Amino acid sequence: MKLSKMTTDQAADVLVQIAQPVSNIMDDPEVEKLVSGLDKEKDKTIMRIFASLLPKVVPLALKSHREDFFEIVGALEHKTASDVKKWPLTKTMSVLRDSVDKDLIDFFGFTANQETTEEAE
Numbered sequence: 558m559k560l561s562k563m564t565t566d567q568a569a570d571v572l573v574q575i576a577q578p579v580s581n582i583m584d585d586p587e588v589e590k591l592v593s594g595l596d597k598e599k600d601k602t603i604m605r606i607f608a609s610l611l612p613k614v615v616p617l618a619l620k621s622h623r624e625d626f627f628e629i630v631g632a633l634e635h636k637t638a639s640d641v642k643k644w645p646l647t648k649t650m651s652v653l654r655d656s657v658d659k660d661l662i663d664f665f666g667f668t669a670n671q672e673t674t675e676e677a678e
Contacts (some may be wrong), residue, residue, distance in 0.1 A: 558633055560660040567635070573634040578625035579665055582618050589674060591617075603659070607662055630656075 560568045582588055591613050618626040624673035630649055633656040634641075641649055 559658040561658055571632045575629045578628045581625045582622045587617050
């Protein structure tokens with residue numbers, strides 16, 4: 558579920574639950590390599606950048622941070638990581654794709670075009 562569709566209380570619970578798993582994934586040196594070139598993409602929206610990154614980051618997350626990945630997906634649907642492990646892959650990917658929105662991305666500071674965004678405000 559998108560953060561924008563949650564109550565403040567629900568969103569707070571989700572953000573607390575996923576903060577560490579997101580940090581674990583983003584601190585991975587392989588993920589850092591993927592993200593390092595984002596400053597060159599200032600002409601793209603953050604959603605387009607994130608959409609292009611997702612197919613690259615998810616395989617790394619599944620390889621090296623599987624439990625973190627399951628924790629994130631589960632939290633977004635108010636389920637446990639154990640629940641996510643039992644889902645068909647298509648459901649897991651659908652939940653991830655349908656849950657990512659600007660509010661979630663902005664909360665974690667994934668703003669490669671931050672100067673552009675700040676100037677527009």
